[in-house]
Amino acid sequence: MSYELLAEPVRRYIRDQRWESLRPIQAAAIQHILATDDNYLLASRTASGKTEAAFLPILSKVDFRVAGVPVLYISPLIALINDQFQRVEQLCRYLDVPVTKWHGEASRTAKQKLLQQPAGIVLITPESLEAMFVNAPYQVKTLFASLRYVVIDEIHSFLGTDRGIHLQSLLARLRAVNTTSSFAVVGLSATIGDYSEAKRFTGDESRTKVLLDRTGKDIVAQFRYFPANDTGGDVPLPLLKDLYKQTSTSKALIFPNSRGLAEVIAVKLRQIADRVGGHPYYFSHHSSVHKEVREYVEHFAKNNQRQPFCIACTSTLELGIDIGSVDKVVQVDAAHSIASLIQRVGRSGRRNDEQSQLLLYATEPWSLLQSLACWQLYQEGFVEPLRTARLPYDLLLHQALSIVKERSGCSRAALLMQLRQNAAFTEIPAADAEAVVEELLRIGWLEALGGELIIGVDGEFVVNSRNFYSVFKTELALKVVHAGQTVGEIPFSPQVQADENLLLAARIWRIKYVDVPAKRVEVVPAHDGKKPMFFGGGGVVHPRIREQMLQLLSTKAVPPELDEAGREALRVLRQEFAGCGLPPEVGPMRPVLVQEDKLTLFTFNGTKINRSLTFLLQCLDIEFVADERKSSLTLSVTPALLNDLFEQLRLFALDVDFHLQDAIANNPGLLEFAKWGEALPLQFQVAILKERYFDFGGAAEFLEKTEVVSSLNASNS
């Protein structure tokens, strides 16, 4: 029935593709998009035909004969644009609709051609759109004044992120340009945790509908436990041997949570394969592997029907880049979020008749616990809800500069009006927006000239820099080159000097010389090396995962997916907490283990709340040791004093601004997470810290409600 609704050229495309039927998400999208002008979120798993679900009806509905570009597709990745270009262009040939890639690596000739004859569909990144607003606002008008649809791919990757707020703001600015029509948004998404929050993203929650296909795949999960030995060693040898056995004849993706470990695993598996005469197709894939090497790996995976292969990777292979199907997905130690686990699992068994196989290794009891908790929550259908920041002062600052540049100067009232009407900033009070603009004037990034605001002398450097178009920071790195070929990059570290060895792109290298001014390292192949040092902050674990971990500790059931060693590790960990006498329903109870003159409080709470508790303890000048992996705080107080301490901390939590101001002054690195936060007035720096880095509300609630059960009380009774 949905098929009948489509335009004839689109139906011809479907016939030529020899599709037997439309997927559920496609059928639903066709009916809805053709019937209304509402916004839609199309949520279903990887490889379920979401792209077609959006484009089949849009191509049937939109009149492409009018001047201008009626359909804009926005993607978080260049690689995804290049993939989607081929699919969309193939479809568009049936309708004579031109498709143009518009990103930093796209052909300039093609862009020029589009500007001369604006038509069809444009595929763009948020940063390229930002650049167009700043550098060529007349082009934005020429191209997008008559937009009818904006398709946002992998929209979940924007939710709850600074880049998402940036994109929201760009959408609002597109609406302001959209003078001859109005456009609807169609977001393509994986399963997400909070659909009402996702609907806000379009800028009009009430006119946004969710089309959801919950059909999942059967997944067989297996947990295998190999404790890391004390002598160090990055990955336990028995684990590597088992991993080799499990994957040597499969197409496998291995996710070890860090670039360094991805290199270790790729190199060591290749060495084992060398010794026993296995296949040589071992790769690594992450942001520090050079783009061309990554593209080769992607191409190999996609085009090899029969050869087994193994890619040790990070989240670079989480999003929808087309690498075909794999037989096995391996997670080494706990994934940091369910959302990420979903994406990784979705990579396996993509052919319709296949079961997905998931292999979860743990090297340490707490990681095993977290991994089990994630898996259970995954099965329950839980996904972390992500809340978009309501007070993104830093992004408002960035967009204020961008708008002034776009308009080549404008009155203060016009700027403030445009910011207030921008859906990304509606909850920022008018007086606060004014204060941010005032600060921009004070630091000379803006200047007032005859009633107009223009970019100031110092601001010119900011807005004319290549760095202006993105809202995220990147680390400085040295390019690693072998015989004229770039292999990848490594960050500056003490390791980077001549004759040091390192692993990169699944190979071992020795550094010949380091050219610091040229940011270049020349390497030659070697036979033994260590993983490169990469830096990064900690990951953010959602409180629900920690609750589930505690639940696992306080019950007796043994998850059937666990191997023998895993069962034993879980038993030992449960034994450690047996003295606390936790009931099966823990509710607000949290265990405390008492040693001689210290105690360890296990908060079993999320990273942001733990961070806040840590900060409050620092304010009180109390000595402690925090361990985020165990979600624990070790303090030199007696259990009897714990309630008083909680009450003191809670009072601090309610009035923390002064301490945060102090902390920022002493440690500007605190604002590292917000690229445009450093230029803000202090009170707004405090505000973005409170909303995005800490969770003092959650901490206060924890301090108020938690009932401590200590091992001491239990053994006394």
Add this chain to the structure above:
DNA sequence: GACCTGCTGCGGAGTG
């Protein structure tokens, strides 16, 4: 104990 993402305009050399 993290991971990821993007990029203008210009000049000049090289290619067809």
